[in-house]
Amino acid sequence: MEQAMEMMASADEVLFPNYGKRDLAFVRGEGAYVYDRDDRRFLDFTAGIAVCNLGHAHPGLASVIAEQAKTLLHTSNLFLIEGQVALANKLVRLVSAGTPYRAMFVNSGTEANEGALKLARRYQFVSGQPQKTRVIGLPNGFHGRTMGALSVTANAKYREGMAPLVPGLETATSYEAVIDAIDDTVAACIVEVIQGEAGVRPVDREFLQRLAARLRETGGLLIVDEVQTGVGRTGTFFGFEQFGIEPDIVTMAKGLGNGIPTGAILAKAEIASAFTPGMHGSTFGGNPFAMAVANYVVDTVSNPAFLAHVRRMGAQVRRILAETYEDVTGLGLMWGFDVPDAQAWRQAAVDRGLLVTVCGPKRIRVVPPLVIDDSHVALFEDVISSIERMS
Incomplete structure (x- = not known):
């Protein structure tokens, strides 16, 4: 414990303060559990913020990592x-x-x-529609921290002091305002089918279908951000499969690399062709190490039996939450629910060996590894029962 305290004190002196005070540090993991230096075990229902879909120290994945590390890590996209x-x-x-x-x-x-x-802007340009430069994000959406992604992210807190943002990239104040804003100047709309940072809020299916239809009418593109919902998180490989829409562009990351930084852009072939040589690139993107990991992850998660397991576990988690809490929303193994005080609830969970994330003053998010089984769900239920008995 003393060593951990010294490390945390040192962190305050040498690290940026942008993550605030962090009072836990882990040294190893196994399946759905992580362990600190004192060998205290925690049931991890954060999964690295919906990243470690196969859990920690997955034996098959560890073998792939070790083998690839012995052969080739990086060459660049010159090859x-x-x-x-x-x-x-x-x-x-x-x-x-x-x-x-x-x-x-x-x-x-x-x-x-x-x-x-x-890509959306470039496609419109090469298609003879250079006036189509606007990209619209949904209310409460979250798409990242870089200047472009931030410009279509609605949370004012993340934008404070960052202005001016990227011209033509904007967010709407309501769903209806999104529809109303789509005209001949709109290159694309970007959506999450479930808004994770907003509290695990599924976007209305009918609205998404109306949005897709309106974009088809005007020649705009539908970008679906599957960074958090993809790779089996919702019980289908992609979350959009459950909403009756066909994206023009899909973005992925998080669970794709199970902790190894990996992301992907998928686009209809005609749209992808707008990125001619030299138009976009990445030094590290898709290197041999990341690809070895991602291939293993996709092979495992895309198995129909694996996805059926996610749906079964998700139904159990939802049942447990709905018996006690209000406004339980989500799909698969991605759930949000209301509590009186989210920070206090999170601390009560930590005290009982459970890790969750806070996504609002009264909102908790649980995104466990997709490999959890009945024993993990039972332990989760026991922790909830203990917290409620002490309330």
């Missing part, structure tokens, strides 16, 4: 990388059974979204 071809073949078939898509690989969700914004 063809076999793992990119293999992964792209899998992803373009998962995103659509009939429409041809192409893939490009980056390092993070923010980079994927930034690339998608550029």
Whole structure:
């Protein structure tokens, strides 16, 4: 404990303060659990903010990482990388059974979204529609911290002191205002089918279908941000599969690399062709190491039996939450719920060996590894029961 306290004190002296005070540090993980230096075990229902879909120290993934580390980590995109071809073949078939898509690989969700914004504008330009430069984000949406992604992210707190943002990239004040704003100057709209940072709020299915139809009428593109909802998190490989829409561009990251920084942009082939040589790139994106990991993750998660397991576990988590809490929303293994005081509830959970995230003054988010089983759900239920008995 003393060593951990010294490390935290040192952190205050040498690290930026942008993450605030962090009172926990972990040294190892196993499955759905993480452990600190005192070997205290915590049930991890954060999964690195919806990243570690296969949990911690997954044996198969560890083997892939070790093998790739012994062969080749990085060459750059000056050279063809076999793992990119293999992964792209899998992803373009998962995103659509009939429409041809192409893939490009980056390092993070923010980079994927930034690339998608550029691609939307570039496509309209090469298609003879240079006036189509505006991109509209939804109320309460979150797409990242870089200047472009931030410009279509609605949270005013993240924008404070960052102005001026990128011209033509904007957010609407209501869903209806999004529809009303779509005209001949709109290159694209960017949406999450479930708004994770806003409290795990599924966007209305009918609205998304209306939005997609309006964009088709005007020639705008539909960008679906699957950074948090993709790779099995909602019980289907992509979250949009459950909303009856067909994206023009899909962005991915988080669970794709299970902790190894990895992201992807998928776009319909005609749209992808707008990125001619030199128009966009990444030094590290899609390197052999990241691709080895992502190929293993996709092979595992896309298995129908694996996705059925996610749906079954998700139904159990939802049942437990709905028995006690108000406004339980989400899909698969991605849930939000209301409590009287989110920070106090989070601390009570930590005291009982459970990790969750706060996404509002009265809102808790749980996004456990997709490999949890009945025993983990039972422990989660026990912790909730203990917290409620002490309330």
